[in-house]
Amino acid sequence: MAKAASQTIPFNSPYLPESGISYLRQAVVNKHLSGDGPFTSKCHDWFEQTLGIPRALLATSCTHALEMAALLLNLEPGDEVIVPAFTFVSTVNAFVLHGGTPVFADIRPDTLNLDEAHVAGLITPRTRAIVPVHYGGVACEMNALLELSARHDLAIIEDNAHGLFGKYAGRWLGTFGCLAAQSFHETKNISCGEGGALLINDTALAERAEILRAKGTNRNAFFRGQVDKYTWVDVGSSYPPSDALAALLYAQLEQADRIQKRRSKIWNRYAVELADWAAEQQVGLPSVPPHCEHPAHLFYLILPSLHDRQAFIDHARASGVCSVFHYQPLHLSPMGLRWGGRPGQCPVTEQVSDRLTRLPLYFELTDDEQTQVIRTVTSYRACQPAPRDALSRAA
DSSP states (O other): OOOSSSSSSSSSOEEEEEEEEHHHHHHHHOOOSSSSSSHHHHHHHHHHHHHSEEEEEEESOOHEEEEEEHHHOOOOTTEEEEESSSSSSHHHHHHHHHTTTEEEEEEEEOSBBBBBHHHHHHTTTTTEEEBOOGGGGOOHHHHHHHHHHHTTEEEEEOOTTTTTOOTTTEEEESSEEEEEEEETTTSSSOSSSSSSEEOOOOOGGHHHHHHHBTTOOHHHHHHSSSSSOOOOOOOOOOOOOHHHHHHOOOOOOOOHHHHHHHHHHHHHHHHHHHHHHHHTTOBBBBOTTTTEEEEOOEEEEOOOHHHHHHHHHHHHHTTOOBOOOOOOGGGGGGGHHTTTOTTSSSHHHHHHHHHEEEOOOOTTHHHHHHHHHHHHHHOOOSSSSSSSSSSGGGG
16 A cells, blocks of 8 residues: 555644634633533524524533433333434434334435435334434425434434534425434534534423523523522533633534535535546545535545545555544444344445545635645545446436
């Protein structure tokens, strides 16, 4: 193998605006570094006003936001939650941890999102919720999922970790389900290192969500003067992040338009300049339906085979470019097998996970660095032809 270049373009590099340092210093001066301080309130207001939602609550992670959603479902033993097999483990873990039984659904070969046709065949009398994951910030087919939700009286919990600023039919992602979870991990468009948020679209869930988030107490009502003391009233845990993290997050939210404009420019350049190479090499590129607006969260390649995927990653590394694969099929993981997963259950997921790799995409990626990435990609020649399956049509 060729020796790796001494200077590597990373897959991700978190952005920290100068205002973030200033706000962090201000949070320290405020002497309110625990949760629900002034910057937390600013973030809550930003999400509620920008997305037009009734309530937003910051959490320490998207994982914890999903756990709060699971608690709000009041799951009982045997209750089923339909989840995509191609997602991060938190999407499933949050519901299993609180009593749910995961039912794994396959993904579409075009958008790599939850396949609504597969979901329809998985609904049983024990199904309680559907959890769409907007992969790469490209929306799931929400009209079809909402129709299934209404017909079978099911909750929709959006895992919108990738989807902030994405839209479906002109409507913000994260506003379709009764609840939605956001991520502000350092790999996300807007980040504070570690963090998340629960978006509450059903006002009937807002009061209990506050209680669950505050260790099961009515502490928030006490500070609003609605009760004369606070006490333990429900289950819960400690989910609020430090106000110092909220300060970093708010600095990024203030620059959201600037961040999104730059990321979109990078994403669009990849799409244009890699199109001919991808067609020649039978490599799949991201697919965005015309009724969807994506937030330029990630740019991926679907190589013809697992062998090609690994050969490409090695080729990129030798050229000083970090390219990384993504999710492994959850239904084939050790835990997934315990919940009834089996080979062949989600064939598109199994093929995609073997063949997908992601390219560097972050705010401070320079034009020259992106040129290096593009040259590295287009200098690769596939070792094997793509198989004749549904995925080859998505290339």
